[in-house]
Amino acid sequence: MERRNTRQRQQVLEAVRALDHPDADEICAALAGQKPRAGRATVYRNLNLLAEQGEIRRIETGGADRYDGCLRPHYHLRCRCCGRLFDAHMPVVEGLDKQLTDTGGFAVEGYTIVFVGLCPDCNKNLSGGR
Numbered sequence: 752m753e754r755r756n757t758r759q760r761q762q763v764l765e766a767v768r769a770l771d772h773p774d775a776d777e778i779c780a781a782l783a784g785q786k787p788r789a790g791r792a793t794v795y796r797n798l799n800l801l802a803e804q805g806e807i808r809r810i811e812t813g814g815a816d817r818y819d820g821c822l823r824p825h826y827h828l829r830c831r832c833c834g835r836l837f838d839a840h841m842p843v844v845e846g847l848d849k850q851l852t853d854t855g856g857f858a859v860e861g862y863t864i865v866f867v868g869l870c871p872d873c874n875k876n877l878s879g880g881r
């Protein structure tokens with residue numbers, strides 16, 4: 752049983768790395784043909800585990816969480832239309848969380864920077880009809 756679990760975790764990890772910031776649905780779809788077949792609950796469990804272990808990053812988007820196999824610190828662009836995430840090409844601001852001096856007792860554990868807008872595809876589709 753343990754071998755099967757390890758194998759499924761590895762499959763989920765590889766899917767996250769192979770896809771571009773996938774959400775759980777996209778990972779399930781990518782793994783649909785694999786054996787042993789991983790059900791939805793298994794995929795979710797493995798995503799949580801891998802994120803806790805720091806093997807992948809979970810990015811909260813306001814919709815379905817997305818996952819990133821790239822652990823280097825970087826920011827993201829999110830399309831408000833299709834929900835896809837892209838890497839933002841800009842230098843990381845060091846010590847941003849240190850600038851937060853008065854949290855009012857809030858225990859800060861991390862932060863996510865996501866720029867919101869329209870991806871090239873959606874932008875084209877939205878402006879294409881006119």
Ligand SMILES: [Zn+2]
Pocket residue numbers: 830831832833834835869870871872873874
């Ligand atoms: Zn889009």
Ligand SMILES: [Zn+2]
Pocket residue numbers: 772819821825826827837838
């Ligand atoms: Zn990324």
